[in-house]
Amino acid sequence: MAQNNKNNKIPRINFTWFYIVAGAALLMMYFFGDNMSSMSKEATYSELTQYITKGYVNELIVFDNNEVEAYIIPDSAIHIFERAPQKSSERPMLLTRIGSVDKFEEFIDQQKAEGNFAGDVRYKEKPQYWSGFLINVLPLIFFIGIWLFLMRRMSGGGGAGGGVFNVGKSQAKLFEKDEKNRITFKDVAGQEGAKQEVQEIVDFLRSPKRYTDLGGKIPKGALLVGPPGTGKTLLAKAVAGEADVPFFSLSGSDFVEMFVGVGASRVRDLFRQAKEKAPCIIFIDEIDAVGRARGKNPSMGGNDERENTLNQLLTEMDGFGTNSGIIVMAATNRADILDKALLRAGRFDRQIHVDLPDLNERKEVFMVHLRPLKLDPSVDVDILARQTPGFSGADIANVCNEAALIAARKKKNAVDKQDFLDAVDRIIGGLEKKNKVMTDDEKRTIALHEAGHATLSWFLKHANPLIKVTIVPRGRALGAAWYMPEERQITTKEQMLDEMCAILGGRAAEELFVGHISTGAMNDLERVTKQAYAMIAYAGMSEKLPNLCYYNNNEYSFQRPYSERTAELIDNEVKKLINEQYERAKSLLIKHFEGHAQLAQLLIEREVIFAEDVEKIFGKRPWASRSEEIFAGNRETTTNNTANE
Ligand code: ADP
Numbered sequence: 001m002a003q004n005n006k007n008n009k010i011p012r013i014n015f016t017w018f019y020i021v022a023g024a025a026l027l028m029m030y031f032f033g034d035n036m037s038s039m040s041k042e043a044t045y046s047e048l049t050q051y052i053t054k055g056y057v058n059e060l061i062v063f064d065n066n067e068v069e070a071y072i073i074p075d076s077a078i079h080i081f082e083r084a085p086q087k088s089s090e091r092p093m094l095l096t097r098i099g100s101v102d103k104f105e106e107f108i109d110q111q112k113a114e115g116n117f118a119g120d121v122r123y124k125e126k127p128q129y130w131s132g133f134l135i136n137v138l139p140l141i142f143f144i145g146i147w148l149f150l151m152r153r154m155s156g157g158g159g160a161g162g163g164v165f166n167v168g169k170s171q172a173k174l175f176e177k178d179e180k181n182r183i184t185f186k187d188v189a190g191q192e193g194a195k196q197e198v199q200e201i202v203d204f205l206r207s208p209k210r211y212t213d214l215g216g217k218i219p220k221g222a223l224l225v226g227p228p229g230t231g232k233t234l235l236a237k238a239v240a241g242e243a244d245v246p247f248f249s250l251s252g253s254d255f256v257e258m259f260v261g262v263g264a265s266r267v268r269d270l271f272r273q274a275k276e277k278a279p280c281i282i283f284i285d286e287i288d289a290v291g292r293a294r295g296k297n298p299s300m301g302g303n304d305e306r307e308n309t310l311n312q313l314l315t316e317m318d319g320f321g322t323n324s325g326i327i328v329m330a331a332t333n334r335a336d337i338l339d340k341a342l343l344r345a346g347r348f349d350r351q352i353h354v355d356l357p358d359l360n361e362r363k364e365v366f367m368v369h370l371r372p373l374k375l376d377p378s379v380d381v382d383i384l385a386r387q388t389p390g391f392s393g394a395d396i397a398n399v400c401n402e403a404a405l406i407a408a409r410k411k412k413n414a415v416d417k418q419d420f421l422d423a424v425d426r427i428i429g430g431l432e433k434k435n436k437v438m439t440d441d442e443k444r445t446i447a448l449h450e451a452g453h454a455t456l457s458w459f460l461k462h463a464n465p466l467i468k469v470t471i472v473p474r475g476r477a478l479g480a481a482w483y484m485p486e487e488r489q490i491t492t493k494e495q496m497l498d499e500m501c502a503i504l505g506g507r508a509a510e511e512l513f514v515g516h517i518s519t520g521a522m523n524d525l526e527r528v529t530k531q532a533y534a535m536i537a538y539a540g541m542s543e544k545l546p547n548l549c550y551y552n553n554n555e556y557s558f559q560r561p562y563s564e565r566t567a568e569l570i571d572n573e574v575k576k577l578i579n580e581q582y583e584r585a586k587s588l589l590i591k592h593f594e595g596h597a598q599l600a601q602l603l604i605e606r607e608v609i610f611a612e613d614v615e616k617i618f619g620k621r622p623w624a625s626r627s628e629e630i631f632a633g634n635r636e637t638t639t640n641n642t643a644n645e
């Protein structure tokens, strides 16, 4: 299904052999360059003295290591080499080692006197062929080696046809339109909200004209935010499948290389390819690898290469017209660390949350992945979904596959219930290390905590009305509650106090009903503390420091605009404020403890409850706000609302 891009099919000259042959030739020349064409042989000392005495030698070179090169008169060469030199450039030569230079000189003088030797004697240093070779050539080989190694690495492990010259090419995999194996929304279980949001992208890709005729602008990018394995890639593929367009898939880390400019050139190449295939979808997984917020302070260093890549990505996204038919979808599980520039209008301006599935959604995911399996009637999807809190879609797919493997190992004809339970156990074993699944105890604690928030927000007049509460873990938070924030430009002190009280409800419920408090409330406490400081130091809302705003918008200044004593006063006021609200939360919970317990029990059973369920327990909320009325009967819309731990 996956096709490499066309460039890979053009045959390329294989340069590796060229390098090897050239290198070998160089070495040969280095070693034999001087005397390859000459006649030479080794001789013993006595042979040498013999030849000199006979008058064959006309030149001697004495080296400092006692080696002697004796050059033979061409006419006499026939006596030693049994042939005459062929060319004038060929100088017959004998190589000998002598005992001592003094003795040899004596001998030469004697021969000169006798007229046997009339040539020159020269003294030379022996060139160090081997160490010379080491010094000159080895570093060269070393660098060539490193260079080849890096090129290998850059071309993606030297995979299919990678090669040295593909460095700047994008590493994206292209999935062409494909009638048979098309992935559609049917393959994505649950995630109704997310599907609804991407539906618009599908519509546009199918009939762009309908939108452009009306002068509408189409989003260029959508950011899928959610933990790993929740089906972000799947959803993007389904969008391509539904719209029947090609799909480019790659990971943010594919852009990141150790060489300057490679990432940027890969981004350019990706968009060039995409333009050829438009309309199409580009999917960038793990966009945080390139999209992490750029350093605020340029002098602090930072990763310039990554920033160049990010800049190129931004440029490309700005560069194509809204209506060119390319839509970039990106996935991350941390939208908060992304560079703000990426999230600006015209880029990834919509965020689509893809969360871990709740009980019902898990059932649906199971249905999708059970489809291809041969099942025994004992398998009950309901029980399976209950057994797998905290599992992602990918984990569930894994359970189904593992169960089939277990059944096959036992040579069964169909996969039965026990195989699934074994598979769940095995996968929990793996997951527990990653700290993702909940024990029953944890589940109860989280339910009590979330029920605390829900109860308080129901009875506090100014707290945001509740939409839904879940105990499905979400990012770093344990459970989550969705509220409908009221549109307001200013916030009164009463509203802030009620909000703080509701946020503290989680920790208060833990203290009251679990008996011990946990780290699960950290996020809540952080919010409350910040809000309390804001109320007192910035909004002038405390009795002891009325109408004072110590806001300091110079973030590089380390000086507080108030005295040590005021700082202490602020701290004390903050403590007092939070304590008051905490006590208030506790007394409210005690007052409604029966309802709270029912709510928690319902959460444990169903994992997600809605405003209606809370209403059934507590009765109608005494002060329904306008937004709540609008909201009634439209509980599916969970986006655009604030989520709380
Ligand atoms: P992500 O990109 O969010 O990490 P993937 O899309 O790669 O997750 O999901 C991995 C696999 O998990 C998918 O191929 C699919 O088999 C399974 N999966 C995840 N979520 C779902 C879902 N909602 N419905 C069906 N299958 C899912």
Ligand code: ZN
Pocket (backbone or CB within 6 Å): 449, 453, 503, 506, 507, 520, 521, 524, 644, 645
């Ligand atoms: Zn909480």
